[in-house]
Amino acid sequence: MRVLLTVCATAVASTALVVTGPLAATAASQGASTPVGGAQLTTESTVVAAGATPPAVQASAYVVADVDTGDILAAKAPHAKLRPASTLKTLTALVLLPRLNKADQVIGTNQDAGIEGSKVGVYPGLRYSVDLLFQGMFLASGNDAVHALAVHDKGGVPATIQRMNKLAGELGARDTNVTDPTGLDADGQYSSAYDLALFAQAGLARPDFAKYASTKYTNFPLAKKGSYQVANQNKLLFNYDGALGVKTGYTTLARNTFIGAARRNGHTLVVTLMNSPHGITEDATNLLDWTFKSYDALTPVGTLVKPVAAARPKTAEGNGPNTSKKASALPPRRNRAALVATAIVQSTVYKVPVWAYAAPPFLLLALFLRRPKALRARAKAANKARRH
Structure with missing residues (x-):
């Protein structure tokens, strides 16, 4: 039973990380210490x-x-x-x-x-x-x-x-x-x-x-x-x-x-x-x-x-569209399909409430908890038959 509970808890935690991971990364990037407009734009007098x-x-x-x-x-x-x-x-x-x-x-x-x-x-x-x-x-x-x-x-x-x-x-x-x-x-x-x-x-x-x-x-x-x-x-x-x-x-x-x-x-x-x-x-x-x-x-x-x-949605590099005269605004062509697929998956995942991901492990837990009860009933019947 202890092993079973550990497995279920791990599954719930892993699911939560899958759901919240990208969102946490976005929040972290917004609160990062990188100066607005670029890393070289500091308060230093240089x-x-x-x-x-x-x-x-x-x-x-x-x-x-x-x-x-x-x-x-x-x-x-x-x-x-x-x-x-x-x-x-x-x-x-x-x-x-x-x-x-x-x-x-x-x-x-x-x-x-x-x-x-x-x-x-x-x-x-x-x-x-x-x-x-x-x-x-x-x-x-x-x-x-x-x-x-x-x-x-x-x-x-x-x-x-x-x-x-x-x-x-x-x-x-x-x-x-x-x-x-x-x-x-x-x-x-x-x-x-x-x-x-x-x-x-x-x-x-x-x-x-x-x-x-x-x-x-x-x-x-x-x-x-x-x-x-x-x-x-x-x-x-x-x-x-x-x-x-x-x-x-x-x-x-x-x-x-x-x-x-x-x-x-x-x-x-x-x-x-x-x-x-x-x-x-x-x-x-x-x-x-x-x-x-x-x-x-x-x-x-x-x-x-x-x-x-x-502002437009950020690119995979997290810097948004690059309008600099020295840089390209689009990611390499070979990466675009992957980016689109990732975006579709993430947008779908984010629409599902977090509690829903915890439901399957708990349902499995309920099934496993019923099994010992059935086994105990079977063992009781067997003992009764032997006494008769």
Whole structure:
């Protein structure tokens, strides 16, 4: 009996491992310590590039990536969690742009006008279109414009912060935590050069975002009458061929932060820099020049991950579809049939409740438990016959 029970227990345990094994492996891979976007993309300050040596820059962290392919071509401390300053407004825009009607009219408030940091000039009682406020947000980095837009949306500033954190997670920006949609130095607020590149990639895919990011000038109303000209703070737009703009930032604690993009020779590159003492436009220019010049010689050192909603099922290697210009997206042809067969078997197995796999061993156990009872009855009858 002891042997029989041991065999049944082993069968149940083995069945459970068959069922749960692949699921546990998937969970383990998701919780692994490998940095998002590739093993080389760490928090270390070592510059990572393959094929050519990038120019030295003063920023503590940076990323240069091709937003069309998702290839990261150079990086330095890409996952270091740093203060983003106003570059965080790119994530704010990604949340608010699809939610607000650009023709809506917003009335300025004392809270808008009294906000800290950079302002575009939102005055209490004046009317502004949502479209104009977005211009003030992108060009002048107006915290007052951001506040007015966030309050205009359902739930106000708290809901905007919640949506920003949710969207950051969906984009794969795990280094980002938002506590203030303006990008000011709020407690617990941080991002990374990698995450800023994700925001830029998502933003440039939107025509409205791209338009605001590349607008050089706009006119903003004065308090009483007339207007004044507002120039985009991203100097790349004015002195770099093919520049697409995006966003600059500065606070005392964050120092200079930057997101810039440019399109040349059929390639769209984004460069993000964080925690730079000065000369950030020059550093961005040097990195972009180097990347465009060395593009064909460079090998990707990582990738910008796909958003959760757009992610495809992982391949057998666990890395998902590879869109790198240097790698094939499909597994070898000879393995595809096996992969399909495995997927069919696994999908069928997963649909069966775990308890169902324990039923057959216990049924067998019941049959074997009945057998000694029958044997005892037979032996009793035999003894009775002998006595007679």
